[in-house]
Amino acid sequence: MKTEPGIRHNVTRMLRYLALGGAMACYASFASAQDAPERDAFFWLGEMNKATAVINSEEGLLEAEMVPGIAAAIAQVIEEGNQPDADRPSTVITFEPLLIEAGSIDVTLLHAGRSSQDMHATYRAAILRDGLLSLADQLNATATTLVDLAERHKDTIVPNYTNGVAAQPNSFGHYLLGHAAGFSRDAQRIREAYARIDRSAMGTTVLNGTSWPLNRERMSDYLGFAGLVDNAYDASQISSMDHPVEVGQVVTSIALHSGNFVEDIMTQYAQTKPWILLEEGGENTYVSSAMPQKRNPGLLNNTRSDASQTIALAMGPVWQTHNITPGMPDPKGVGDNSAIVDAGINTLDRLDKVLKALVINPERALEELNSDWTASQELADLLMRDHGLPFREGHHFASEIVTYARSNDLGPLDFPYAEAQRIYAETVEGTDHPQELPLSEEQFRATLDPVAIIKARATTGGPQPAEMDRMIAAAREDIAAQEAWIGERRAHIDDALAKLDQDFQALLNGEAAPEGEEEANQ
Template identity: 50%
Template sequence: MYKTIIGALLAMLLTATAQAAPRDNFYWLGQINKASVVINTDEGLLTAEQGTRFANGIEQVLKEGDKEGAPRPGLVITFEPLLINAAGPEITMLHAGRSSQDMLTTVSLAMQREEALKLAAALNEMQAALLTLAEANCDTIIPNYTNGVAAQPNSLAHYLLAYSCAFARDMDRLQAYYARINRSPMGATVLNGTGWPLNRDRMASYLGFDDIAYNTYDAGQVFPGEAAIELGGIATGISQHIGSFIEEIMQQYAQPRPWILLKEGNGNTYVSSAMPQKRNPGILNSCRTECSTIMGLAVGATFRTHNVPAGMADGRLRGTDSITGKTTKVVKQFTKILQALEIKPDRALEELNLDWTCSQEIADVLMRKYKIPFRTGHHFASEIVTYARSNNITPNAFTYAEAASIYAKLAATDKALPPSFPMTESDWRNALDPRAIVAHRAVKGGPQRAELAIMLEQQHKTLAADTAWQQKASAKVKKAEQKLNADFTALSKIKGQKAISPSRENSL
C-alpha cells in the first residue's frame, strides 16, 4: 500500500516538474500584463468590467502558452496578437504608457536577476567547500610559488583562505550588481515616460524589484549597455580566480609524484587512449576552457556597447543570460574539483625539504635575533644556497658546522658581520624547518594557527551573511510573485473558466 502511495506521489511530482512553465520572455511578459491590468484597474485607468475581462483574456493566453509544445512568443509585438484574439482589440488599452523598450528591458532584468541569484547560490556552495577544505588542512605545509618557482613554505589553509577572500570580493561585486539591476524600468516607455499617470512604484513591487530606475532615459537607454559590461567584469573575475587555482594544480600534474591531484574516476579524470599510465585531469581542462569562454563572452559584451550612441540595441544585456549561466556552471564544476582534491601532506613537506624555500628565514632570524642587516643576512643565505646546490645538499642534510664555516669565510671579508656565527644550532635547525617557519609567523593575516582561526571565523561569517542575502533576495522575488498572482486571480473572478471572446459574446 505504502509503495503504491509513494509511487503515486512520485508520479505527481514528476508530472508537476515536467509541466512547470519556463521563466522565459513569455512568462515575464505575462507577469507584466498581470500587473498592468491589476494596477490600472485599481488606479481607475480601466473600469472594473474591463479589468476583469482583460484579466481573463491574459489568463487564457498564459494557460495556452503553458501547454506542452505550445508557442510562447517572447516579443511584445508577437505576444499582443494573442491578447487581442482572447479579449478583443480593446485589451490594447493595457499598452497605454508602455513600450516594447521598457517592457523587454524589464524582462531582461528580471531574468538576469534570477540568473544572478543562481550564481550567488553556487558561489555560496563553493565557498562552503573551500572553507571545509581549509579547516582540514591548517597543519598541511606546502610550497607556494612566485614567478613559477618554489618560493616559501605556507599552510595550505592560508592559501585556500586567500582564494576564499577573492571569491568573497566576487560576491560583493555580484550583490552590488544585483542592487543596480533590481530597479524597474517599467513606465519609462521609450525614453521620457508617458502622459498616463502610471504607478511605477507599485509595478516595481509586483515584479519583485527593490525600486524603480528613476530617470526614464537612463532606465532604458543608458543603463542596459552598462549593466552588460559590469556583469562581464564580475564573470571575468570569477573565471580568473578559478583559472588561476586550476593552473596551480595543473603544475603538479607535470611531476611524477604530485602532492595535490584529483581523485581518479567519477568524471574527474580519464585514462589516455594510448598511454596507460596517464590519468588526464579532464575536469580541470574543461573547467579552465569554460573560464576562457566566459572571458571571451565578457569582452564581446563590452565591444557591443562600444562607440554606439545610447539607445542602440547592440548591447542591452544581450547574451548576458549565457554569461551568467556559464559562470554558474563553472562555479559548480569548481566546487566538484575542490571536493575531489586529494592532498598528500607528507609529499608536500618532502618537496619543501628538497629545495631551499627556507632561505629567507635564515636572513630573517639573523636580523630579528642578532640585529644583522637584512641584506647582509640575505647575502649569507644566498651563499648557503649556492654551496648546497653545487654539492647537491638538501636543507635537512646541511649541517650546522657547514653553515658556520661558510659564515666565517664571509665574515672575514665583511666587517658588518660578527666574527663568529651567532645562530645557535637550534636556531639553525628551526630556520630550515618549513613547519617551524610557518608556526613562527607573527603578523596579522599570517599562516600561524591563531591567525588561521581568526580568518576562518571571518570567512564563515561572510559566508553566512552572503547566504542570508541570497535567500532573502530570492524570497522577496517569490513573495512579490505570490502577491501579484493572488491579486490577479481576485480580479479575474472566474479563475479556471475560459474567457469568452468579444466576437463570441456578441453572437450570444
Template identity: 40%
Template sequence: MRVLILAAVAASFFFGSAFAQRRAGPAFNDEFHWLNEFNKASTVMVVEQGIVSRELGSRIADGVAKVIADGAKPGAKRPGDYLAYEPLLLAYAGPDATRMHSGRSRQDIIPTNRRVMLRERTLALMQAMVAARQKLLETAGQHTKTIVPGYTNGVQAQPTTYGHYLLGFASAYSRHGERLRQAYARLNQNPLGVAVYGTSSFPVNRVRLAELLGFDGNVENGYDAAQLSIMDVPVEIDSVAAFAALTTASMTADAHTQYHQTSPWLLIREGAETHGSSIMPQKRNPTVLNNLRLSSSLVVGDAQGTVIVAHNVPPGMPDYKRDHSHGALEGAITMFGHLQRYFENLAVNVPVALAEVNKEYSTTTELADVLQREADIPFRIGHHFASELVTFGRKAGVGPGGISYRDAKQVWAEAAKKYGAPPVFPLTEKRFRESLSAEGMLAASRGLGGPQPAEVARMLESEKQKLAADVEWLQAQRGKLEQAQANLDKAFASLAAPGAGK
C-alpha cells in the same frame, strides 16, 4: 598584432556564447514567461489607477490568463516580443485589451525583461558560488597544518599551509560575492512604465509596478531606464562573473602544474572527475581541471563580448538590449559546479608536499629574519649570507637539511668579511636547524593574515561568517521575490474570472 587580438576576442565571444547555450545548468524562465508577468502587473496597475475600468480589466486579465495557458501546451507559441504577443491577446480580449499597454513600450519592456532574466541568473550564480565556497572552506579546515610549497615567478618561494593558501582564494571569492550583492542592488531596479523614455500622459504608477515585479526600486530617469542603464548594468554583472573566473583560472593553473610532476602532492581521485587514454595505460587525466580551465576561459570571453556589443553604439539601438549577457552568468554557474566537484574529489598527499618543501631553500627568508631578530644582524647582510648558503648547497647537490653546521659557519665567515659582519656565526646549531625548517618558519609567523595555526583558524572562522552572510542575503532576496510573486498572483487573480485560462 591588434587585428589578431581583436580576432581572438571575437572568436572567444562568438564560440564561447555558442558553447554556453549547451552548458548544463538550472532552468530559467523564458521571455514569454516574463512578458506574461509584466502584462499581469500592468493589468493590475491600470485598473488601480483608473486608466481602465475594473470590468475591462477583468476581460484583459481573462485574456492574459488564456494566453498563459495556451503557452503551456506542448509545441505552443511562446513569443517574447510584445508585437508578436499582442495578437494572441486580441484573439481573446479584443482591441480594448491594448489599453493594458498604456504608458508602455517595447523600449521599456525589453530592458525590464533583461533585468529580470539577469536577476534569476545572478541569484543562481550566488547559489553556485556559495556551494563551491562551502566545499573550499571544508577542505581548508582539513589542512590548516598541511605544509605545502608556495610559488612566485613560477619558482618555489616560501612554505605555507594548504589551509592558508585556500583561505586566500576564499577571501577572493568573498570579495566577488560582495561585488555580486552590490551589482544586484543596481540590477534589481525597475525600468517599466517610462514608455520609450519620456513617460506618458497616463498616470502610470511605476512604484506599484516595481512592487508587483519584485524590484527594490525604480530607475528614476526615463531616458536612463529605457536607453542607458541596460548598457552598463549587464556589463557590471558579467564583469563580476569574469572576476570570479580569473580567480578560478588561477587556482586551476596552479593545480594543473602538479600533473607535470612524477610525484605530485595534489591529485584528483580516480573516478567520475578523471578519465583515461585510448592508448596510454598510465594516464589519469584530470577531467575536472580541464573543465574548470575551459569554463573559466569561456566566462571571460562571454563577459568581454558583452562589453564589445555595448561599445560605441548610439543610445536607443538594439545591439546592447539582447540576451548576449546571459552567457557569462550561465557559464560562471557551470564553472562553480566544476569547482565544487574539484574539492569533493581532491586528494592531498601531505608527506609528498612536505618533501617538496624540504628539497628547496624556501625557508631561508626566516634564516635572515632570525639573524636580525636574535643576533642583531642587519637584514640585508643576513639575506646575502642566506643567498650564499643556498648557492653553496646547490653546488653541493644537497637541500637545506644536507648542509652541515661546519659548512654553514664557513660560509658565514666568508660572507662576514665581504659585508662587514662579526666573524663568528651567531646561531647555535639547534637554532640554525630550526630556522631552516618549514615547521619552524610557519610557527614563527606573527603577522595578520599569516599561515600560523591561530591566524588560519581565525581567518577560517571569518570566512565562514562571510559565507553565512551571503547565504542569508540570498535567502532574503529569494524570499522577497517569492512574496512579490504571491502578491502579483493574488492581485491578478482578483481581476480574472475564476478558472480563466483553463
C-alpha cells in the same frame, strides 16, 4: 438583421463575461499547479500585464466594465503559454496579438503609458537578476567546499610558488583561504551588480515618459524590484546596455579566479612525483590511448576550458556595446546574456568537483620542501630579529648558503653546519657585526624547519593556528551572510509576485480591492 454598433459592442462584452468563468477556472488551476513557472521573457510579460491591469483598474485608468474581459484575456494567454511545448512569445509585439485574440482590441488599453522599450528593459533586468542569484548560489556552494577543505588542511604544510618557482612553505589551508578571499570579493561584486540591476524601467515608455499616469512605484513593487531606474532616458537607453557588461565583468572575475587555481594545480600535477593529485577515474582522469603510464587530468582540463569559454562569452557585451549609439539592441539579447551567467555557474560547479577530487600527500609535500631551500628566508629574518643583523646582510648570507648547497647537491637537512659558519664569517667580514654565526647548530636546523616556520608566524592574516581558526570562522560568516542575502532577495521577489497573483485573482473574480489597500499600494 442589421445590428447597431452599440448593441454589437454590448453583445461582445456579454460573451466575454460568459467566458470569464472558464478563464478564471483555468487561471486558478494554472496558479495552483505551477508553483515555479519558468521566469523567461514570456513569464515577465505576463506579470507586467497582470500588474498593469490591477494598477490601472484600481486607479481608475481603465473602465470598470472592461476590466473583467481584459483580465480574462491575460489569464488565458498565460495559461495557454504554460502548456507543454506551447509557444512562449518573448516580445511585446508577438505577445499582444495573443491578448487581442483572447480579449478583443479593447485589451490594448493596457498598453497606454508603456512601450516595448521599457517592458523589454524590465524583463531583461528581471532575468539577469534571477541569474545573478543562481550564480551567487553556486559561488556559495563552491566557496563552502573551499573553506571546508582549508579547515581539513590547516596543518598541512606545502610549498607555495611565486613567479612559477617554489618560494616558501605555507599551510595548504592558508593557501586555500587566499582563494576563498578572492571568491568572497566576487560575491560582493554580485551583490553590488544586483543592486544596480534590481531597478524597474516600467512606465518610462521609449525614453522620456508619457502623459499617461502609470504608477511606476506600484509596478516596481509588484514585479519585486527594489526601486526604479530614475531617469526615463537612462532606463532603456543606457542602463539596459550597462547591465550585461557589468554581469560579464563579475563572471570574468570568477572565471579568472577559477582558472588561476586550476593552473596552479596543473603545474604541480605535471611533476613526476607531485604532492597533489586527483582521485582517478570518472571525469577526473583518463588513461592515454597510447601511453599506459599517463593519467590525464580531464577534470582540470575541462574546468580550465570552461573558465576560458566563460571569459570569451563575457567579452561579447563589451564588443557589442562598443561604438554604437545608446539604446541599440546589440548587447541586450536575453539568450546571449543568460549564457554568460550559465557559463559562470558551470565553471564554478566544475571547480567544486575539482576541490572534492583533490588528493593531498602531506609527506610528499614536506619532502619537496626539505629538498629545496624554500625556508632560507627565515635565516635572514631570525638573524635580524634576534641578533640585529641588517636584513640585506642576512639575506646575502642565506643566498650564499643556497648557492653552495645547489653546487654540491645539498639540502637543508644535510647542509654542513661548519659550512654555514664559514659562509657567515665571509659575509660579515669587515663589518661591525659579530664575526661568528650567532646560531647554534640546533638553532640553525630548527630555523630551516618548514613546520616550525608556519607555527611561529606572527602576521595578522598569516598561517599560524590561531589566525587560521579566526580566518576560517570569518570565511564561514561571509558565506552565511551571502546565503542570507540570497534568501532575502528571493523572498522579496516571491512575496511580490505572490501579492500580484492574489490581487490579479481578485480582479478576475470581480472583487474590489479591500478598503485602504489602494492607498497603501500607492
